[in-house]
Amino acid sequence: MRIVVAPDSFKECLSAQQVASAIARGWRNAAPEDEIVEIPLADGGEGTTVALTEALGGQLHTVAVTGPLGERIEARFGLANNNETAVIEVAEASGLHCVPAGARDALRATSRGTGDLILAALKHRPKTLIMGLGGSATTDGGAGILQALGARLLDNQGEQIGPGGAGLARLAKADLEPAIRRLNGIQLIVACDVTNPLLGPEGAAAVFGPQKGANEDDVRQLDANLAHFSRLVKAQGLDIASFPGSGAAGGIGGTVKGILGARLQPGIELVMEAVKLEQHIRNADLVITAEGAIDAQSAFGKTPAGVSRLAQACGVPVIGLCGKLGAELAPLHSVGLTAAFSITPAPITLTEAYGRAEANLEKSSEQLARLSHSLSRR
Structure with missing residues (x-):
């Protein structure tokens, strides 16, 4: 057989x-x-970087990034096709497995490390960046990624907001252009294994928040903060909430498509095709x-x-x-x-x-x- x-x-x-x-x-x-x-x-979550990089005959690289709770951790990204294709995943830098079960903090966990990982990959000037969602510890709507890429997410005093979904409550102004320019000319393909919206009873906070350490009050606060973020960027003509998958990885799905121009694709289909x-x-x-x-x-x-x-x-x-x-x-x-x-x-x-x-x-x-x-x- x-x-x-x-x-x-x-x-x-x-x-x-x-x-x-x-x-x-x-x-x-x-x-x-x-x-x-x-x-x-892999379906876009943990293991996507290794599976895709090996399938494409590429090499893995390890860099130091910001962990979900602000600590320094090591994370990997892949390069293939003579560095024309870069592969990263949220789980490597901002994953739930990076935080001990007793220390999980859905309000404070940041996706900044994933932004650090993107910056490390961009140094090699890839033409295509494949990004896997899933397995995240965060519910910050990708705010940490945007900050790492240079966006200025400011409070009423003109200071950068704090980390995590809790920090979004203080957001008063968002200068997103620096982050958007970072990815100019790069095809961003995002492997996404869920179709949940950003907000509401089927949204990022309600469905995935509890496994990231959120209680009922935390879920309500996170959902309200994500809604606030959505309204603020909508005033700039950007939509991070209305499409399937916008709630993936604590709202990162909404930001990478709605702000950074990514194409969302079912992760398992992308990986199966590659292998x-x-x-x-x-x-x-x-x-x-x-x-x-x-x-x-x-x-x-x-x-x-x-x-x-x-x-x-x-x-x-x-x-x-x-x-x-x-x-x-x-x-x-x-x-x-x-x-x-x-x-x-x-x-x-x-x-x-x-x-x-x-x-x-x-x-x-x-x-x-x-x-x-x-x-x-x-």
Whole structure:
């Protein structure tokens, strides 16, 4: 059999490459004669830089940037095609995984480090900048990015506003031209895995704020501050709130498209095209995809859905593996997922699940291989 292993990362647990390797090892334990092709994926979130840079035959570079809470951290960007293509992701510089669970602060977390990363990439004069959204710790509407790129976001005293979504409350004037000029002549393509709007009950603060440390009062404040930011830039003829994906990465989606002129594209489609996944799937007998959680929401722009659609078009069955399996999978089945299974063998704590994830992936894959070969011999 020829097996294509095309997983996403298990966020805050395993990289996509680690997930793919564990699945491949497990399958080989039961069927060493099978051909296994490992193709780590990403949907715009954590791992997009590595997946795309490697797929394009490029190189990774590490620089010091501003972390979500103002600390200095190291983050990577990629360069490919003789430096004509640069690849960055929000998760590298402003990611939720950069902040310990107990220290998460949705009000204060800034996207400035992502702006630092953009500046580092721009020094190499790329013609195209690919930017992955997802996995952010921030809800500042991309204000930190704009500030890093030279925008002047000022309060009533003419001082730069403070960091994070909380800082937007003091915003009185926005001089955005310096940031816009930084990207003149550069094609900005943004890999976006969600369609949430910037504001309201389905917006950046309400839907994603709680996982970034926001309580109910914080969510209300963040939503109001983002609305204030939106109104102020709208007075300059710019729209950061009315389109799908404007709420991605705490509102960064709205800013990169509405102010910086980016083209938003489903992240998984962009990555699958870059790694030429369709060519591999057409010659496969089975595809295995994986993500930390597989549920009804996975059908909307996530890796399992993208892989399933592509496999369905090629007439190849797809198995999904995950740590957490949702109750409603009909939306995923409708786009081509054959079946999905949790790798967790018994009720355990989240900490235990993270610690055993690699071993559980390997065991589950081995059992799938045994079942598949048993059925093929009938």
